[in-house]
Amino acid sequence: MKKIFVLLVAIMLAGCNAQSEQEEVDLSSLSWDDITETASGETVRLYMWGGDPGINSYIDDYAAPALKEAYGVTLERVPLDTNEIIQKLETEKRANQDEGTIDLIWMNGENFKRAKEGELLFGPFTEEIPSYQEFYQADDYAYDFGTATEGYEAPWGKVQFVFNYDAARIDNPPSTLDELESWVKENPGKFTYPEASDFTGNAFVRHVMLGEAVEAEELLGEPYAPLEEEQAAAMWDYLNGIEPDLWRSGETYPSSLEELDRLYSQGEVWMTMGYNEARAESLVRDGIFPETTESFVLEDPGSIGNTHFLSIPYNSPNKEAAMAAIDFLLSPEAQLEKLKPDYWGESSPIDIGSLSEEERAGFEELDRGNTVLDAEVLAESYLPEIDAGYVEWIESEWRNEVAAD
Amino acid sequence: MKKKLFYISCLIFFIVPVLLMLIKSVTTPWRSGVDLDWTSRGWEVVFQDSRVIESMWTTLLIALAVALINLLAGVPIAKALSHRSFPLKNTLEVILLLPLFLPIMAAAMGLHITMIRMGLANTWLGVTIVHLVPTIPYTIKVLKAGYDRIPQDMLSQGRMLKAGVWQAFRTIELPLLIPSIRSSIFLAVTISAGQYVLTAIIGGGTVLTMPMIYYPFLQSADDTVMAAFSIAFVLIPAAAIIIAEAAAMLVAGRSFMKRRGEV
Numbered sequence: 001m002k003k004i005f006v007l008l009v010a011i012m013l014a015g016c017n018a019q020s021e022q023e024e025v026d027l028s029s030l031s032w033d034d035i036t037e038t039a040s041g042e043t044v045r046l047y048m049w050g051g052d053p054g055i056n057s058y059i060d061d062y063a064a065p066a067l068k069e070a071y072g073v074t075l076e077r078v079p080l081d082t083n084e085i086i087q088k089l090e091t092e093k094r095a096n097q098d099e100g101t102i103d104l105i106w107m108n109g110e111n112f113k114r115a116k117e118g119e120l121l122f123g124p125f126t127e128e129i130p131s132y133q134e135f136y137q138a139d140d141y142a143y144d145f146g147t148a149t150e151g152y153e154a155p156w157g158k159v160q161f162v163f164n165y166d167a168a169r170i171d172n173p174p175s176t177l178d179e180l181e182s183w184v185k186e187n188p189g190k191f192t193y194p195e196a197s198d199f200t201g202n203a204f205v206r207h208v209m210l211g212e213a214v215e216a217e218e219l220l221g222e223p224y225a226p227l228e229e230e231q232a233a234a235m236w237d238y239l240n241g242i243e244p245d246l247w248r249s250g251e252t253y254p255s256s257l258e259e260l261d262r263l264y265s266q267g268e269v270w271m272t273m274g275y276n277e278a279r280a281e282s283l284v285r286d287g288i289f290p291e292t293t294e295s296f297v298l299e300d301p302g303s304i305g306n307t308h309f310l311s312i313p314y315n316s317p318n319k320e321a322a323m324a325a326i327d328f329l330l331s332p333e334a335q336l337e338k339l340k341p342d343y344w345g346e347s348s349p350i351d352i353g354s355l356s357e358e359e360r361a362g363f364e365e366l367d368r369g370n371t372v373l374d375a376e377v378l379a380e381s382y383l384p385e386i387d388a389g390y391v392e393w394i395e396s397e398w399r400n401e402v403a404a405d
Numbered sequence: 406m407k408k409k410l411f412y413i414s415c416l417i418f419f420i421v422p423v424l425l426m427l428i429k430s431v432t433t434p435w436r437s438g439v440d441l442d443w444t445s446r447g448w449e450v451v452f453q454d455s456r457v458i459e460s461m462w463t464t465l466l467i468a469l470a471v472a473l474i475n476l477l478a479g480v481p482i483a484k485a486l487s488h489r490s491f492p493l494k495n496t497l498e499v500i501l502l503l504p505l506f507l508p509i510m511a512a513a514m515g516l517h518i519t520m521i522r523m524g525l526a527n528t529w530l531g532v533t534i535v536h537l538v539p540t541i542p543y544t545i546k547v548l549k550a551g552y553d554r555i556p557q558d559m560l561s562q563g564r565m566l567k568a569g570v571w572q573a574f575r576t577i578e579l580p581l582l583i584p585s586i587r588s589s590i591f592l593a594v595t596i597s598a599g600q601y602v603l604t605a606i607i608g609g610g611t612v613l614t615m616p617m618i619y620y621p622f623l624q625s626a627d628d629t630v631m632a633a634f635s636i637a638f639v640l641i642p643a644a645a646i647i648i649a650e651a652a653a654m655l656v657a658g659r660s661f662m663k664r665r666g667e668v
Contacts, residue, residue: 051621287433
């Protein structure tokens, strides 16, 4: 017993030693050349959700070898849900572990808020990233769901909310909330949306909120403030109004987007929805969605879009290499590859105006696939995200106002 | 009649679902009005991540280590609970079951801090230890039931014939316990191999087990890939059982073989 105790103490002491050796990276005294020099030969571990074969192969098959060539940095993708990543960092912070295992995190919105408030992030670092400086409009990415980014995360991708429908069954998809309402009434049982606790379901309800309760302009860039009672009543009235004509008469809702997609895939409902305007492309290609699937957005109130970002944790063991990786992943070359439907097919937050003519042509002429709407249609209907506080409010109120009665 | 019923229920509850899953893994998702198409995509996605094979080995080794520790700890505890009487025995039995009622996330967070301090976070040893939380209660329960079936007289007889503790265990207890040991290995292995949250938090992504790669794919409507992953996953407990049986044969020798014929 005594021996075991001594052993445990020894292990603990060893752990403490390892922690105090942590080097501090002082960005102000480092030039980009210094950074890339240190980065070369290092390994960067990118922790990210791993449930999409297209995204995974973009990282494994394209980004990892290309980054190796550009900076001599090895990129290793570690599949882990964002919630668990933040959880892990929070505990490491509490245990004062300064030498972690994560170098890069992919996240946005609520997770970023939690990470930033918990001081789990390294930075501000975006000022140091050459491709961010050159190709991105910093003003566009000053806020992430209402939380100031302040250089703690670099924009990696951009998605916009679209509805997917089966063109074999629907000739003219609705273009406003009112039209959607009458469509639902004419086609009972053929529409539903995921519960408000689901990421996508919540976004659908936010569209109703912006259409029925408040004007989007009033909320943009503003912190969360409770809605007036009549405003809130208007949006719940809308949702309760369509409820009897939803799938299964609205007695139950799909608990996740995956369930709604499955209903759509089986032809039970005729519409589904989701962030990423190009998401239907691979689902159609793989035979999960019908070949006649197309997309639409609501012109009124519009379509909410958001950006997702890359961050470096406070205890990343290879911060320089992580910055080199971010510089590469934000470069026009890597962003164009990401836009191609073969891999990920996702839109780029890059400022097209800052690119050379040749690069710009690459972005503009790329065919993203039949299910993806034209860039102008998407741009016209674009609405930025509102404060993350509304997400929580909708989650708790929707249950009482819509699901319960 | 009884036998017929057994075969029919086997067919309905085990064989048909497995067959369906096998077919699903090589066809495009099923939809009314659309013809089925064969596809190798499901299996391509499974092996797209070059670390899948490696992760299956990691999962298997951790699961076997968990099963072994379970038996080493479970047998003496089960014997004490079954054949000895001491104060507060029932209370102790309940306490040993409690980890099963604890939300797994709460356990993971509390243990994570301890693991970091002990230097066991992000190591396979840490993951193995943390997998004991959801497995040991079952092992104790199963083995205790096994010991309950061994009459005290039989153990006393062995002692009267001057058998040592080890000899008594090998020649009397072990052969009689084999069915319980087999069940507890099976339980420990399948539970350990299926852990996502505990492995994710304590292993921190460094210890890549099969669920780390497989679970994110459950969040999609892609039945083909899910079916392929599920079948690949079944290989792990199957392999573990074969290894455990082989090891048991080596340890228990011929008595085990004979027992097996009778059970």
